[in-house]
Amino acid sequence: MDQNSVTPLWKGSSMIKGIALLLLFQLIGESIVFSSGIPLPGPVVGLVLLFVAMQFCKTMGFSLFSEAETAADGFLANLGLLFVPAGVGIVALWSELQSQAGILLAILVASAIITLAATVWTFIAVQRLIGRE
Amino acid sequence: MKRPTELWVYLSASPLLWLTLTLFAWLFAVAVSTRLKRHPLANPVLISIALLAGTLKLSGEPYEKFFAGAQYIHFLLGPATVAIAVPLYRQWRQVKRALVPMVAALVVGSFTAALSIMLMGAWGGLSRDVLIAFLPKSATAGVAMAISESLGGNPSLTAVLVVLTGIVGALVVTPFMNAMRIKDYAARGFAVGLTSHGIGTARAFDVDQTAGLFAGIAMALNAIATSLVVPLIVRLFL
Structure with a gap:
């Protein structure tokens, strides 16, 4: 591209465009949840809509979402940081929960193992059932 | 001064x-x-x-x-949750190839994750508020917190339980799968991603590339499944 040409507004700041698109899909998701009353978190509806939109664009053969992909990679690479503010809220709850900490942890460990087992066995059993590999 | x-x-x-x-x-x-x-x-x-x-x-x-x-x-949790669409989109071909076992494992796994908490929690005498915060613990934290909050649970408690679930799953998956003699790395990865979201996925990538890929897919799919399953279980049992 010619260095001296004026960058079109929309093509300019790609990071901003990526973030704006992610926020737009969250906004649409939140709007649908609010108006329809379906019991889903708005961002999850946004996730599904963005996925559908990306598949649609791929089928139609045009690319709209490369900046959104870059922004998404950035968010997902630092996802853990975003859990920290809420997690620190445990200090406000600690006095209440202290007495239950043992039972909570025991249930958590048992549930994790049961979930791992149920998931892996279902995956393998169904794979055998439909006769692949 | x-x-x-x-x-x-x-x-x-x-x-x-x-x-x-x-x-x-x-x-x-x-x-x-x-x-x-x-x-x-x-x-x-x-x-x-x-x-x-x-x-x-x-x-x-x-x-x-x-x-x-x-x-x-x-x-930023909101847009970061929307961002999960991107890895799902990129790996869709893998998903389609093993669609039937994945959907079956997703349904069984997401119900097991929440129902096991429901049953053991009721047995252990946990209060309704704590149970609601506990149920979505296998979903990635942003989604789990949103589910918990929308049902009247405390998102801070959910955040901590989600992270702990991630750590526990990542710690036990390899010894557990080896003890069960399960060698299918796609199935192993899918199970740990479903159970332990991003932390399990990171662990799966340390062990095996295929396992990591399937763990990432399971995490994305379970974010959606958990937001459907947990409100249903709360409506049925609480």
Whole structure:
């Protein structure tokens, strides 16, 4: 591209465009949840809509979402940081929960193992059932 | 010249201090985790939470003041959840190839994750509020917190339980699968991603590329499944 040409507004700041698109899909998701009353978190509806939109664009053969992909990679690479503010809220709850900490942890460990087992066995059993590999 | 205590009073009332501290706590925690070769126990989320919670305890500042600064980071959970569409889109071909076993494992796994908490929690005498915060613990934290909050649970408790679930799953998956003599790395990865979201996925990538790929897919799919399953279980049992 010619260095001296004026960058079109929309093509300019790609990071901003990526973030704006992610926020737009969250906004649409939140709007649908609010108006329809379906019991889903708005961002999850946004996730599904963005996925559908990306598949649609791929089928139609045009690319709209490369900046959104870059922004998404950035968010997902630092996802853990975003859990920290809420997690620190445990200090406000600690006095209440202290007495239950043992039972909570025991249930958590048992549930994790049961979930791992149920998931892996279902995956393998169904794979055998439909006769692949 | 003002006294240091006055400076603290001034700074601790502004979002700037707590936002900056949160970012540096995270950078420090990531450095520690990297030093310890990303061992699941050295989880950067848990280290950051411990550092910041300790700072609040020591300084006696209320959580509300901290959150006034940290809320700018918290806000980004929404777009970060939408962002999960991107890896799902990129791996869709893999998903389609094993669609039937995946959907079956997703349905069984997401119900098992929540129902096991429901049953053991009721048996263990947990209160309704704690149960609601506990049920979505296998979904990635942003989604789990949103589910918990929408049903009247405490998102902070959910966040901590989600991270702990991630760590536990990442720690037990390899010895457990080896003991069960399961050698299918796609199935192993899918199970740990479903159970232990991003932390399990990171662990799966350490063990095997295929396992990591399927773990990432399971995490994305279970974010959606959990937001359908948990409200249903709450409506049926609570």
